[in-house]
Amino acid sequence: MQTVILAAGRGTRMAPLTDRRPKPMLPVAEKPLVAHTTDAAIDAGATTITLVVGYEADDVRSYFGAERDGVPIEFAVQAEQRGTADAVRAAASQLDSDESFVVLNGDALYDVPSLTTLYEKTPAVGSYSVDNPSSYGVLETDDDGFVTGVVEKPEYPPSNLINAGAYVFPAAAHEWLDVAESDRGELELTDVLAATCEQYDVRGVAFDRWLDVGRPWELLEANEWKLSGLGSRCDRESRIDGDVAENAELTDTVVVEEGATVRAGVVIEGPVLVRSGATIGPNAYVRGYTLVGENTTVGHAVEVKNSVLMKGATIGHLSYVGDSILGRDVNFGAGTKVANLRHDGEPVRQMLKGELVSSGRRKYGVVLGDEVKTGINSSLNAGVRLPTGGAVEPGETVLYDRIDNTHEMGTPDGTDEN
DSSP: OOOOOOOOOOOOTTTTTTTSSSSEEEEEEEEEEHHHHHHHHHHTSSSEEEEEETTTTTHHHHHHEEETEEEEEEEESSSSSSOOOHHHHHGGGGGGGTOOOOEEEETEEHHHHHHHHHSSSEEEEEEEEEEEEEGSSSEOOTTTSSSEEEEESSSSOOOEEEEEEEEEOOGGEEEEHOOOHHHHHHHHHHHHHHHHHHHHHBBEOSSSSSEEESSHHHHHHHHHHHTTTGGGGGGSEEEESEEHHHHHEEEEEEOTTOOOOOTTTTTEEEEEEOOOEEESSSSOEEEEEEEEEEOOOOEEEEEESSSOOOOTTTTEESSSSSEEEOTTTOOOTTTOOOEEETTTTOOEEETTTTTEEEEEESBBBEEEEEEEEEOTTTOOOOEEEEEOEEEEEEEEEEOOOOGGGOOOOOOOOEEEEE
């Protein structure tokens, strides 16, 4: 079935990680986020893929090219991000108007069996059950279980089923893409769904697993999901194609790509993916659910746990990084420590778009933009974000967020690393 994947947005809540790349191109295990969505769509039954691009569009184009696993890929440009219906309308000219079509969010992860079920239904919308649906678009259903609409962030949710951003629209919906602006000033795809519900019985398809990756800690969660499946994507439990010292100790699922080096005395507890060109050690300790990106360096006596180290990041020696995301070409001075745990045991909070938001994670470290540099013996508080190209002085303790000069943070009451 012809499929549209929305990948035009910048992702402002992901700042500073999206200063130089679109959110769908952030790394999740061995490939970008949107590549997981695309591959899931192909496995589920997509016959053509149209990727809607906008912000930093060339990143998406250069990664995918003209086809993937034999499925043709085309690109449509959403010049101005005016909403999801506008994004699909940008792709409409590349679709067969006599056929139904699927729309997926390019910044979400879907489990393939559930997505395959969705592809078999027309029309349909994907749903996911959550305990507190008030922060989402919530599906309304009738007595027969068919979806009748979506209510955005209701105080009193009509169900616990939220909209998973996955739709199968009938051919008739091509005529319904020209929607009016919503109260948020956007052209919403949920209005197209509402029009579909008026004319058709729309099935809700429950996803067994789904993740909307909109905030930095959800990028950690996405990597946890995909790294946990490393073994199923290898010929054996671990795959060692790089150079690993004889006395290095690798346990559970560890993948060391060709061109990577693991030096003497290193201990790696999987699941861990060490990408091509990376160097670990000597005498480093890398703990589970860590992505060691291409050409990164994890030096002597460094400990890294449950983190994403993007391409070219360097943690030279005598440092600790836990539950954190380091952008491309970040450079840690010797002795830099990251705190990832509040002393009071409460979830770490982070400033997003001027609001202090709970990550829901008891352990959560820092989010650093590309090319951040820290001086020796510096300390970074849990939940801190540092801007692209930012710097930390030797011996400095950074307690508060430095994005947009807000100088606000949610954990001034003491933290530790663990």
